[in-house]
Amino acid sequence: MKKIKLTITVNGKKHTLRIAPNLRLLDLLRDELRLTGTKEGCGIGECGACTVILDGKAVNSCLVLAGRCDGSEIITIEGLARDGALHPLQQSFIDHGAVQCGFCTPGMILSAKALLDENQRPTEKDIRVAIAGNLCRCTGYKQIVQAIQTVADREKTP
Amino acid sequence: MDPVTSTIGKSLPRVDAREKVKGTAMYAGDIYMDGMLFARVKRAEHPHARITSINTSKARRLKGVAAVATAKDIPGEKTFGAVIQDNKPIADDKVRYLGDAVAIVAAESEAIAEKAVSLIDVGYEVLPAVFDPREALKPGAPEIHEGGNLIAHHMTRKGDVEAGFNESDIIIKRSYTTQMVEHSYIEPECVVAYFQPDGTLVVKGSHQNIYSIRSAVSRFMGLPLSKVRIIQACLGGSFGGKDDCMSVLGCRAGLLSLLTGRPVKLTNSREDSIIESYKRHPYFLKYKVGVKKDGTIMAMEIEMTADGGAYACQTPFVTWRSVVHATGPYRVANVKTDVYGAYTNNTYTGAFRGFGSPQITFAYESLMDEIAGELGIDPLDLRLSNALRDGDITATGQELDHTVSVSEALKVTTEAAAWNEKRSSFPENNASRTKKRGIGLACSYRGVALGAEGVDATGAIVRVHSDGSVDISTGLVEMGQGLKTVFSQIAAGELGVPIERIHYLETDTSTITDGGPTVASRSTIMGGAAVRKAAIGVREKLFRAAAEKLGASPQDLAAADERIFVRNDPDKAIGFLDAVTLALDGGMHLSSFAWHNSPPIWWSEKEGRGAAYFTYVYGCQVAEVEVDIETGKVDVIHVWAAHDVGKALNPDAVNGQIYGGVAMGIGYAILEEVELVDGVTKTVNLDEYLIPTAMDVGMMDAFILENEDRCGPYGAKCIAEPTAELCGGAIANAIFHATGKRLRELPINLERVVLGHKLVKKKRRVR
Ligand code: FES
Ligand code: FES
Numbered sequence: 001m002k003k004i005k006l007t008i009t010v011n012g013k014k015h016t017l018r019i020a021p022n023l024r025l026l027d028l029l030r031d032e033l034r035l036t037g038t039k040e041g042c043g044i045g046e047c048g049a050c051t052v053i054l055d056g057k058a059v060n061s062c063l064v065l066a067g068r069c070d071g072s073e074i075i076t077i078e079g080l081a082r083d084g085a086l087h088p089l090q091q092s093f094i095d096h097g098a099v100q101c102g103f104c105t106p107g108m109i110l111s112a113k114a115l116l117d118e119n120q121r122p123t124e125k126d127i128r129v130a131i132a133g134n135l136c137r138c139t140g141y142k143q144i145v146q147a148i149q150t151v152a153d154r155e156k157t158p
Numbered sequence: 159m160d161p162v163t164s165t166i167g168k169s170l171p172r173v174d175a176r177e178k179v180k181g182t183a184m185y186a187g188d189i190y191m192d193g194m195l196f197a198r199v200k201r202a203e204h205p206h207a208r209i210t211s212i213n214t215s216k217a218r219r220l221k222g223v224a225a226v227a228t229a230k231d232i233p234g235e236k237t238f239g240a241v242i243q244d245n246k247p248i249a250d251d252k253v254r255y256l257g258d259a260v261a262i263v264a265a266e267s268e269a270i271a272e273k274a275v276s277l278i279d280v281g282y283e284v285l286p287a288v289f290d291p292r293e294a295l296k297p298g299a300p301e302i303h304e305g306g307n308l309i310a311h312h313m314t315r316k317g318d319v320e321a322g323f324n325e326s327d328i329i330i331k332r333s334y335t336t337q338m339v340e341h342s343y344i345e346p347e348c349v350v351a352y353f354q355p356d357g358t359l360v361v362k363g364s365h366q367n368i369y370s371i372r373s374a375v376s377r378f379m380g381l382p383l384s385k386v387r388i389i390q391a392c393l394g395g396s397f398g399g400k401d402d403c404m405s406v407l408g409c410r411a412g413l414l415s416l417l418t419g420r421p422v423k424l425t426n427s428r429e430d431s432i433i434e435s436y437k438r439h440p441y442f443l444k445y446k447v448g449v450k451k452d453g454t455i456m457a458m459e460i461e462m463t464a465d466g467g468a469y470a471c472q473t474p475f476v477t478w479r480s481v482v483h484a485t486g487p488y489r490v491a492n493v494k495t496d497v498y499g500a501y502t503n504n505t506y507t508g509a510f511r512g513f514g515s516p517q518i519t520f521a522y523e524s525l526m527d528e529i530a531g532e533l534g535i536d537p538l539d540l541r542l543s544n545a546l547r548d549g550d551i552t553a554t555g556q557e558l559d560h561t562v563s564v565s566e567a568l569k570v571t572t573e574a575a576a577w578n579e580k581r582s583s584f585p586e587n588n589a590s591r592t593k594k595r596g597i598g599l600a601c602s603y604r605g606v607a608l609g610a611e612g613v614d615a616t617g618a619i620v621r622v623h624s625d626g627s628v629d630i631s632t633g634l635v636e637m638g639q640g641l642k643t644v645f646s647q648i649a650a651g652e653l654g655v656p657i658e659r660i661h662y663l664e665t666d667t668s669t670i671t672d673g674g675p676t677v678a679s680r681s682t683i684m685g686g687a688a689v690r691k692a693a694i695g696v697r698e699k700l701f702r703a704a705a706e707k708l709g710a711s712p713q714d715l716a717a718a719d720e721r722i723f724v725r726n727d728p729d730k731a732i733g734f735l736d737a738v739t740l741a742l743d744g745g746m747h748l749s750s751f752a753w754h755n756s757p758p759i760w761w762s763e764k765e766g767r768g769a770a771y772f773t774y775v776y777g778c779q780v781a782e783v784e785v786d787i788e789t790g791k792v793d794v795i796h797v798w799a800a801h802d803v804g805k806a807l808n809p810d811a812v813n814g815q816i817y818g819g820v821a822m823g824i825g826y827a828i829l830e831e832v833e834l835v836d837g838v839t840k841t842v843n844l845d846e847y848l849i850p851t852a853m854d855v856g857m858m859d860a861f862i863l864e865n866e867d868r869c870g871p872y873g874a875k876c877i878a879e880p881t882a883e884l885c886g887g888a889i890a891n892a893i894f895h896a897t898g899k900r901l902r903e904l905p906i907n908l909e910r911v912v913l914g915h916k917l918v919k920k921k922r923r924v925r
Contacts, residue, residue, distance in 0.1 A: 036188035037181020046844040077181030090179040097810040101638025102178030103345040103394030128852040140817030141852040
């Protein structure tokens with residue numbers, strides 16, 4: 001298969017790569033860039049473990065062809081902490097016991113971030129809708145919803 | 159501060175959360191090694207067939223293929239198994255279900271390996287198959303393994319059931335069935351196998367039970383146990399599910415690594431995982447119960463058959479747990495229970511959070527409501543009047559010598575849920591509505607740890623280093639439940655140091671002796687006790703070193719806040735680190751290994767009785783539902799869950815277990831089913847196999863009950879499993895309350911009843 005050229009910014013860093021046209025964004029991140037915080041749980045867009053933020057929107061990277069992302073900006077879980085300081089959502093997940101096995105956590109946090117970037121005053125329902133595409137088998141979601149709500153509440157009070 | 163209270167009972171944040179929220183935690187799939195090959199599996203094409211030929215030549219010739227292996231290449235034994243050695247990582251003579259492997263391939267990429275698999279030709283002689291365990295036990299049924307299809311039969315016998323029925327005012331007979339369900343850990347199974355230069359085979363993977371996997375791999379590879387090293391990668395959920403199927407993956411990847419001399423990664427896709435990995439047993443349950451008009455249960459006669467699928471796996475133990483608990487947490491003078499486990503050509507079944515209890519709890523708690531209905535007694539009152547109390551004798555003849563808190567759990571949850579009010583107001587309000595509310599409950603008792611299933615013992619090592627840092631190792635594994643955190647809390651508490659000093663070592667069979675499996679909710683009570691003993695062992699050495707300096711005797715010392723001090727004169731103290739230095743300079747070693755054995759228990763298979771478990775936990779869940787009788791949709795509005803954990807060492811972690819277990823129970827009650835048609839899995843990915851999303855679980859309230867138990871560290875017992883066994887019954891009962899329809903089959907697809915056919919599953923994805 002003929003390779004195609006791709007320029008992509010991941011977590012603020014620009015990469016120019018030659019890739020197979022059928023490469024999924026998920027594989028580009030994991031296999032090529034070794035950003036393994038993005039997980040694969042189903043490969044068909046159902047579990048959300050592969051969620052990343054593509055040009056501001058949360059997407060399932062297992063459903064996106066890498067070749068379509070030329071010129072795009074991507075944020076993965078590895079891009080959230082700044083200079084060793086955790087992102088408020090990351091800290092809140094720890095504080096609320098919202099992490100068990102952790103396999104859903106990166107995708108969950110990125111879906112939450114995409115929500116809060118767009119809607120600073122989400123209701124509980126908004127939060128549940130925003131993470132409805134992120135399956136978690138461990139937590140029953142309650143502490144995850146609380147973790148996200150707490151960050152939202154903190155950010156909206158001036 | 160008392161050393162113990164400084165960390166025990168505190169909701170300290172998880173010690174492994176930071177790497178998980180940062181995305182840097184290393185799960186098995188995140189391991190990449192130089193020269194690593196990728197493996198794929200050629201699966202059976204019939205649920206039951208004799209293999210007549212395998213042609214791999216085309217696959218071998220494909221560019222990029224490094225090895226193709228069949229059963230002929232196995233260096234050691236072809237089988238493994240916890241109880242019965244019948245599981246085959248690569249089938250040789252026959253295939254017994256569609257998840258069986260016939261051949262395996264290692265190649266430079268997954269795509270090449272996949273292509274090679276499609277080039278393998280297998281010839282079969284198709285054999286008659288059987289898919290219903292009750293049929294499988296009839297004479298003349300197709301034999302799946304030599305010696306017949308019965309995997310296990312257990313019984314309990316107490317009193318005289320005929321006499322009990324004769325004294326009863328009414329007799330009720332009911333049948334219930336439960337479905338096959340999938341663990342659905344979000345991380346599918348994965349291993350990476352490679353050889354160390356000294357010839358040791360290393361298998362890193364998403365392992366739940368490193369020692370059972372080591373036994374299987376050693377047997378299969380013909381290597382001594384000492385030359386097989388199983389390392390657990392960060393585990394993306396397990397719930398009982400990553401045991402035998404990880405042995406299978408480990409054997410296959412190990413063999414391919416042997417044949418190629420290179421590291422081999424074998425990752426199951428979600429489809430592979432659902433088709434191949436073992437499941438929770440479907441049960442067929444028949445209950446006959448005799449009761450007095452006042453609700454007193456006089457006798458129970460129970461017969462159930464579990465579908466074991468193609469391999470025995472944990473069926474002998476799962477069915478044993480069912481036989482012990484079959485009557486539920488009630489005083490029943492006369493009991494006769496028989497449980498059978500049978501081979502079929504379905505996907506095999508094994509350990510799954512609950513382990514033979516979600517099935518029976520659904521049945522006996524539905525039955526209790528049916529009895530209450532017949533007698534016109536409130537379901538809560540019926541339970542309270544029959545519930546086990548302190549000192550009572552269980553169905554297996556065991557006297558309960560601890561605090562029996564089933565009534566407490568019933569009261570706490572029903573009060574919080576406003577049970578009495580809702581039981582009467584809902585039916586009135588429902589009359590004019592199409593969305594009907596209902597409230598129902600279920601309670602249970604549950605034997606803690608392995609019970610008389612087998613030897614129950616485990617070990618821990620605690621080491622203090624010269625800089626005052628501490629590491630712990632045990633053979634028990636973190637799988638998300640919070641074991642690393644709780645064990646670190648125990649060690650920190652006993653040594654009087656902050657939890658940050660404690661490091662929990664990677665779980666590796668080469669670091670510590672076999673401490674049994676991380677199952678049966680045994681970690682806290684067994685492993686926690688071992689960690690505590692080991693930490694105390696090290697602390698005693700520090701006290702000896704400090705005593706001289708402080709002019710006191712070691713027995714008078716205590717440790718807290720990084721100080722060692724005289725208990726009655728706390729100003730007389732030295733720093734923790736100084737004590738460490740003193741001890742090391744004095745030639746002591748600051749490490750301690752401790753072993754913890756469970757208190758004695760026994761079981762007689764022949765008589766069907768015994769003291770099955772050394773202690774029990776009790777719980778109750780109340781569910782409120784809303785049923786749309788036009789669409790059949792069931793919304794779980796609210797679940798109240800009370801669980802006696804003995805003592806909550808980390809309340810937040812306990813709550814997390816409760817919420818997660820409730821969500822799993824909701825899925826079991828109304829959503830989940832692995833649909834098998836003639837052995838073919840129809841629900842192969844998460845678009846068809848539906849687990850609860852954040853929209854499917856309603857409100858949840860957890861109530862932690864604490865009745866400290868003499869058997870556990872600090873009085874702690876367990877939590878993980880009981881949380882997942884109650885929602886089936888509670889929701890079924892709530893649906894009955896809402897609609898008047900008694901559904902005796904899980905999952906409750908109300909659409910069948912309401913519309914007369916099954917609704918097409920809709921896509922749930924929001925985005
Ligand atoms: S792996 Fe992409 S949604 Fe599951
Ligand atoms: S924490 Fe395990 S899947 Fe969410």
